[in-house]
Amino acid sequence: MNILDKSIELINLYDLYQDLLTEKQKSYFESYYFDxxxxxxxxxxxxxxxxAVHDLxxxxxxxxxxxxxxxxxxxxxxxxxxxxxxxxKRNNDEIIANLINELEKVE
Numbered sequence: 001m002n003i004l005d006k007s008i009e010l011i012n013l014y015d016l017y018q019d020l021l022t023e024k025q026k027s028y029f030e031s032y033y034f035d036x037x038x039x040x041x042x043x044x045x046x047x048x049x050x051x052a053v054h055d056l057x058x059x060x061x062x063x064x065x066x067x068x069x070x071x072x073x074x075x076x077x078x079x080x081x082x083x084x085x086x087x088x089k090r091n092n093d094e095i096i097a098n099l100i101n102e103l104e105k106v107e
Contacts, residue, residue, distance in 0.1 A: 007033060013064040016073045025060045032057055 001009070011033055018026055031037040031045070032053075039057075043050040068074050087095060 010061060010064060012074060013068055016077075017064055017067045017071075020067060021060060021063065025056065025063070028053060028056050029060050 014021075014029060014033070021029070028042055028046075031042045032039070037045070039050045039053045042053045046053070
């Protein structure tokens with residue numbers, strides 16, 4: 001996976017889990033990944049060391065990956081999109097017939 005793919009993957013995880021991050025984590029992440037600030041620029045803007053920014057971003061990335069490992073929201077979204085895509089491909093009559101068959105099984 002190249003750097004661009006990794007960044008896109010992290011941004012997707014951020015979209016899912018940003019509410020579980022601290023304000024500082026969100027601010028640094030957005031500055032780095034969305035605004036393309038360098039670590040040095042973020043450190044100067046926040047009056048902290050470059051190493052502090054690096055460490056916080058590293059911990060944030062780990063937290064995003066750990067949250068996905070635990071909650072699997074990205075995987076669930078992917079599965080939903082596959083199901084939606086399959087439903088759209090089917091003929092409406094076939095969908096209705098299948099739904100009727102499923103309803104008859106319940107009765």
